[in-house]
Amino acid sequence: MKRLVLALAMLISACARPASPGVTELTYATPYSPNHPFSKADQAWMGFVEQRSHGRIRIRPSWSGALLSSDMSMEELRHGVADVGLITPIYARGGTHLLRIQTGFYSGADSVESQVALYRCIAAAEPEIGRELQGLKVLAVQGGSLAGIVTTNRQVRSLADLRGLRLRAPTELLTVLESLGADPVNMPMADVYSSMAKGVIDGVIAPGDTFKALHFAEVARYYNTLAVPRGAYPARAMGVARWNSLTDEERAILTEAQPVWEAALAREIRVALDKGMEEARARHVVISGVSPSEQARFDALYLRDSEANARALARFGLDGMRAFRTARAAVRGRDRIECGGKS
Structure with a gap:
């Protein structure tokens, strides 16, 4: 409760300092410090968005867990504690049963890119993924080193x-x-x-x-x-209400930025491993x-x-085997992923 009160106080304080006319300011929150590999990828995304929008979208970061928590970040984003944030569905307190379990379906997907591709196969075939992400707009999917x-x-x-x-x-x-x-x-x-x-x-x-x-x-x-x-999972998101408040042009820029963010994450993950x-x-x-x-x-x-x-997952009324079969069918070889028989 104290964390939520502090976060709301910081949000109100931020709202009291409006951005310059013609500039949309988005708060970005993460539990990691600015020097963490994930944060370096986040900074690459921020730079792309600001450059691509010619400064009309400005990202104001909040590092080291000042705004979002690890286990409640999805709910906090839905309620507007921050505009954009790092989410970890695998630690969420309820409501993400399939998102948690599907991360165990990735045998054979050894690279970050193949993991992200396999997640997209599962998400496209399984409507429950969308239901568990209701109220959020996913802006980046993340895999990781073995x-x-x-x-x-x-x-x-x-x-x-x-x-x-x-x-x-x-x-x-x-x-x-x-x-x-x-x-x-x-x-x-x-x-x-x-x-x-x-x-x-x-x-x-x-x-x-x-x-x-x-x-x-x-x-x-x-x-x-x-x-x-x-396994891979949706790792950066925005509340749907905030997403819908943006202009078509702003949403297009953030959509264009998704592969940039994911590529930066993959790059920083490899550098960090070395x-x-x-x-x-x-x-x-x-x-x-x-x-x-x-x-x-x-x-x-x-x-x-x-x-x-x-x-x-049947005990939650979910057909986990459908997602499992989708994943196993998509893995055609080490790092070769094909959704529904199509690469």
Whole structure:
């Protein structure tokens, strides 16, 4: 409640300083600092929008969680706490059952671009995605680097070493890790550093970029490069009411900016991965992998549990298997995605 009151106070304060005549000012809110890789991509989008509009659209950023929260950002955008913001449907408090589970359908989509393409296949075939995003206009979809296993004090050399480890993991991996004897928990990434430092968790399923971007190299000693599939999801959005208040020309510019934003995110994700692994090596993080047979075993478990999670959506009245089948049919090979048989 205090966060919402503060956010509304800041919004009212902003409204008291109107933009120059002929200029539309949009507030952009994110939980990340200006130097985070995601924020660098956000800044590339801001630059494009302002240049493409010849200064008629101005973006005013709010960094480091000053306006939006991690778990309520979708609802906050719907209510106009900010005009545009970073959203994480996988952490939303209810109402995003399919958006959460579909991120586990991405085995075989190894690049950011293929992940985004696969999300669009699923969203186009599954009306429930649109219902879960009601009240929001999606401005960018985001994928990510394949994750590995970051641990503080226990090295993982094989899947058997996961037994007993308390690991932060995304929703789609919880049952996979449980079947391997781990104790998985789901929490916002912003809470992981302190939880590892305090010994609350033993590690996290995360890509190598987090060693620098989230400073995990300061608290982790080990990294296993087990290739954990990564799903895509709508990650930047605007409230529909605010979207509808814009002119046709302004909406056209923001639509044109979507592939620019997504390309910037993909670029920054790759740069961040390289920097993160450099940081890990510089801080003497021990890096290891698993055997091909162990990787194949994990992949089989991942797909088995993805299907089980899809079936389990029936308890919410959702046909998760339709989305699962759409995803598996679209993956024609490593990074080759075809929606409905068409590339």
